[in-house]
Amino acid sequence: MANENEKELAARASLAYIRDGNVVGLGTGSTAAPMVRLLAEKIRAGMKVRGIPTSVQTEKLALSLGIPLTTLEEAPDVDVTIDGADEFDPGLRLTKGGGGALLREKILASASKQMVVIADSSKQVPVLGRFPLPVEVIKFARPLVQKKISALGAKVELRRTASGEPFVTDEGNHILDCSFGQISDPPALARALSDTPGVVEHGLFINLASVVLMGKNGSVLEFRRP
Numbered sequence: 001m002a003n004e005n006e007k008e009l010a011a012r013a014s015l016a017y018i019r020d021g022n023v024v025g026l027g028t029g030s031t032a033a034p035m036v037r038l039l040a041e042k043i044r045a046g047m048k049v050r051g052i053p054t055s056v057q058t059e060k061l062a063l064s065l066g067i068p069l070t071t072l073e074e075a076p077d078v079d080v081t082i083d084g085a086d087e088f089d090p091g092l093r094l095t096k097g098g099g100g101a102l103l104r105e106k107i108l109a110s111a112s113k114q115m116v117v118i119a120d121s122s123k124q125v126p127v128l129g130r131f132p133l134p135v136e137v138i139k140f141a142r143p144l145v146q147k148k149i150s151a152l153g154a155k156v157e158l159r160r161t162a163s164g165e166p167f168v169t170d171e172g173n174h175i176l177d178c179s180f181g182q183i184s185d186p187p188a189l190a191r192a193l194s195d196t197p198g199v200v201e202h203g204l205f206i207n208l209a210s211v212v213l214m215g216k217n218g219s220v221l222e223f224r225r226p
Contacts, residue, residue, distance in 0.1 A: 006120035006215030007084075011035035013213045013220040014082045017116045020048055023075045025108035026062055027083025028055040028101040031118050035082050040065035052078060054108050055101035056170050078112040081105075085117050086131040086203070088124060088212050092117070092225040093186050097134030097203035100159070100169055106201055106208070114210035121216040128186055132177040134159070134203040141198025142174050148196050152189070154178040173200050 011034040018024055018039065026036055036051075036058060043049065043066065050070040053059035062069060072078075083105055085094040094117065096102050109115045133154075137145045146156050159167040159175040166174050183189055186204050193202040212223040 003120040003122060007031045007118070008034050009215035009218070009220050010118035010120065010213045011038055014116050014118050015039065015042060017080050017082065017114070018042075018047075018049060019079070022049045022079040023070065023077070024049050024051050025078050025081025025083070025112055026051045026053045026058050026067075027081065028053075028058045028105065029084045029099040031084030031120065032058065032082065033061060035118060036061055036067070037065060040067050043067055050075060052108060054083065054104040055099070057099075057101070072107070072111060076111065078108060080114050080116055081108045081112040082116045082118060083109070085119055085123055085205070085209075085212070087128060088117060088119060088209070088223075089126065089128050090226075092209040092212055092223060093128060094205035094209055095128050095131050095133055095203050096205050097136070097175065098131065100134075100167060100175060102134055102203045103136050103169065103171055103173075103201045106205060109205060109208045115208050117209045117212040119212060119214045121214055124214060127182045127184070128204070129181050129183040132157075132179045133183070135176045135178055135193060136169055136173045136200040136202070137176055137198050138200060139174055142176070145196055145198045146176055149176065149178050149193070152180070152192060154180045171200070
């Protein structure tokens with residue numbers, strides 16, 4: 001319950017970064033969902049914004065709440081993306097992808113003038129790596145990619161649904177959850193993963209977050225990139 005309250009506090013605080021007329025990237029996951037609901041309340045009260053969802057799941061939620069949506073084709077310059085994270089370090093480097101939407105999330109973050117991350121206090125870490133790193137791969141290349149990432153020192157598991165079937169992303173790919181332990185050099189690992197044929201995208205978000213809003217002990221702490 002404490003984490004849920006912290007998520008709600010951070011989500012509410014993030015609305016201060018949205019201006020009337022903005023194009024807003026709408027994140028995915030248990031922290032982003034409260035933000036989408038709170039934004040819908042602002043829209044019902046008269047705020048004019050258009051949203052670009054980072055997943056089919058968020059798209060369905062936004063449509064059910066009456067949030068006007070657009071696309072990157074119609075609005076390539078995104079004012080702000082608000083999204084959660086699985087963990088963040090002191091340099092505001094993130095691990096994302098626990099919800100399976102890391103590809104669209106990174107695309108929206110890279111297209112945005114600023115990325116605002118909302119989190120509960122359990123997501124703050126001194127070094128990335130406590131949460132397994134999601135890596136999105138094309139199905140054809142999965143065995144090869146799994147072997148190559150294992151050679152980098154990770155324990156690699158194919159993400160599966162509750163019924164045991166391989167999890168399939170909105171873009172039709174698989175996700176490998178890769179446990180590296182503490183990631184001492186995130187930029188180097190990011191480059192190694194990006195250079196691996198068959199990897200579509202990975203969950204290391206580096207130099208993308210402008211600010212992290214973290215709920216803790218009934219208040220919201222703000223962290224900015226050094």
